[in-house]
Amino acid sequence: MMLEVSGLNASYGRAHILRDLSFGVGAGEVLVLLGRNGAGKSTTLKALMGLVRPASGSVRFAGAEIAGLEPHRIARAGLGYVPEDRRIFADLTVMENLEVGRQPPRPGRPAWTPERLFHLFPNLATLRDRPGNRMSGGEQQMLTIARTLMGNPSLILLDEPSEGLAPVIVEQMTRAVLALKAEGVTVLLAEQNLRFALGVGDRAVVLERGGVTWAGTVAALGEDEEVRRGYLSV
Numbered sequence: 001m002m003l004e005v006s007g008l009n010a011s012y013g014r015a016h017i018l019r020d021l022s023f024g025v026g027a028g029e030v031l032v033l034l035g036r037n038g039a040g041k042s043t044t045l046k047a048l049m050g051l052v053r054p055a056s057g058s059v060r061f062a063g064a065e066i067a068g069l070e071p072h073r074i075a076r077a078g079l080g081y082v083p084e085d086r087r088i089f090a091d092l093t094v095m096e097n098l099e100v101g102r103q104p105p106r107p108g109r110p111a112w113t114p115e116r117l118f119h120l121f122p123n124l125a126t127l128r129d130r131p132g133n134r135m136s137g138g139e140q141q142m143l144t145i146a147r148t149l150m151g152n153p154s155l156i157l158l159d160e161p162s163e164g165l166a167p168v169i170v171e172q173m174t175r176a177v178l179a180l181k182a183e184g185v186t187v188l189l190a191e192q193n194l195r196f197a198l199g200v201g202d203r204a205v206v207l208e209r210g211g212v213t214w215a216g217t218v219a220a221l222g223e224d225e226e227v228r229r230g231y232l233s234v
Contacts, residue, residue: 001024001025001026001027001060002025002026002028002046002061002062002154002155002220003024003025003059003060003061003155003186003188004024004058004059004060004185005021005022005023005024005044005048005057005058005059006022006057006058006059007020007021007022007056007057007058008020008021008022008044008047008054008056008057008058008059008062008067009021009054009055009056009057010043010047010052010053010054010055010144010210012015012043012052013067015059016094016210017043017210018044018047018054018057018211019209019210019211020057020112020211021040021057021139021210021211021212022212023184023205023212025155025186025188026088026184026186028181028184028186029181029183029186029187029202029203030177030181030186030188030189030200030201030202030203030206031187031188031189031200031201031202031203031206032190032191032197032200032204032218033045033168033188033190033204033205033207033209034190034191034192034194034197034204034205034206034207034221034231034232035192035206035207035231035232036192036208036231036232037192038209039207039209039210040207040209040210041094041159041160041190041207042084042159042160042190042192042210043210044190044207045081045157045159045188045190047059048066048074048079048157048188049071049074049075049079049081049157050066050068050069050070050071050073050074051071051081052066052147053068054067054068058219061074061077061078061079061155062077062078062154062233063102064081064169075151075153076103076107077158078109078152078153078154078155079153079154079155079156080149080151080153080155080156081148081156081157081159082144082145082148082156082157082158082159082161083159084160084163084190085092085157086133086137086140086141086144087144088132088143088144088147089132090131090132090133090134090225091131091132091133091134092131092145093128093129093130093131094097094124094127094129094130094132094135094151095114095128095129097132097143097147098114098117098143098146098147098150099149099150100150101146101147101148101149101150102151102188103148103150103151103152104152105152106152106154108123108182109153109154109185110150110152110183110185111152112146112149112150112152114128114150117146117149117150118148118152120146120176120179120180121142121143121145121146121172121176122204123138123139123142123172124139124142124143124146127139129194137164137165138165138169138172139167141161141165141169141173142173142176144174145158145161145176149180149185153185154185154186155185155186155187155188156180156185156186156187156188157188157189157190158177158187158188158190158191159189159191160190160191160192161173161177161181161189161191161196162191162193163192163193170193170196173196174196174199174200177200178200181200187200189201194228194232197218198218198221198222202217202218203215203216203217204217204218204221205217206221206227206231206232208231213231214227215230
């Protein structure tokens, strides 16, 4: 397993959000966290990245315990994080945003360069000198992912990557996630768009009230109408 989460608990003040959460992500796979609003998807990613400090539990990344470490140390270990609110540097150009994310190559992992990222996200290739605040929401989402990839992560966390995007951009995002998988990048993404999740995922974990209520392949989820209706409102 590239990532092993065991008995993870996390809270916001007195609100207990994650409850003994356990799951694993295999090297090179795409795992999708699904669930309604408030199920704990975003909190899970933030807890893995150190942005929410776990109250208890274990998070092992590439064999090393990272629960409770500072976010910059987790990032240096090779975990990349793309938040749902697209935190680009609005006054910097596409190229400048990419340079902010640059880290040295990691042995045995893809080494990302701007040119390789422009091949992954062709829309960005024509916008190299455009400031972030003059880009569409879809372009900003692509830039956020590309900037994170400049850190050459072994595993990338994507929080709602398809949210608010036009269908044609969602299709491009689907191709990009599949291309990352083909490059050997492990992907953990939180989603509500079931169609997108079924199109990119290998396995799915359904969250309810901060715990796992269902886990299996995306093919099995696609056939399980009871789970979809009961926990995903589909």
